[in-house]
Ligand code: HEC
């Protein structure tokens with residue numbers, strides 16, 4: 711019983727410290743993303759915007775609406791929605807890109823948007839949505 715208490719108390723303390731640090735950092739970061747499956751869930755809004763604009767828009771020569779569905783209320787885009795198949799294909803491409811870097815280029819902890827990547831969206835796409843010469847989804 712005594713031994714258990716000694717284990718539980720430091721554990722609890724660590725939990726309190728960690729969760730208050732997390733709370734302090736997350737109040738600074740107002741934007742909350744609700745549907746990230748490949749990118750880190752705690753990504754900063756700057757890093758996310760850079761990836762969307764530089765890697766995805768410029769890399770594929772498209773705009774946000776190529777992957778993101780229109781909002782149901784008719785105002786702008788619903789970024790969390792998975793309605794457009796292009797978004798899920800993009801996720802598969804993200805996983806593939808991370809895998810190629812890790813397996814064939816020995817990039818230790820590959821992240822989309824990181825300068826450490828050898829192969830990026832642009833390597834294949836070169837500003838084109840359809841690098842294989844097609845003009846539409848199959
Ligand atoms: C090539 C496809 C593609 C393009 C173009 C694109 N996105 Fe995304 N976006 C994604 C994917 C895929 C995700 C989900 C990533 C994940 O699951 O980790 C995402 C996620 C997001 C999210 C997070 C939504 C949430 O709450 O989960 C935001 C915000 C976002 N994109 C904004 C934008 C903006 C703004 C643009 C244009 C500047 C843009 N995206 C262009 C594919 C794209």
Ligand code: HEC
Pocket residue numbers: 765766770796797799800803804807822829830831832833834835838839840841842844847848
């Ligand atoms: C190794 C090469 C390669 C890399 C790296 C790559 N792609 Fe692709 N991607 C392709 C090819 C080839 C196609 C066409 C496949 C087809 O037509 O079936 C494609 C198709 C797509 C499509 C489907 C719709 C379309 O426009 O053809 C999306 C969306 C896409 N890629 C996004 C991305 C994103 C985002 C990245 C970076 C995270 C990425 N790709 C990285 C080769 C690549």
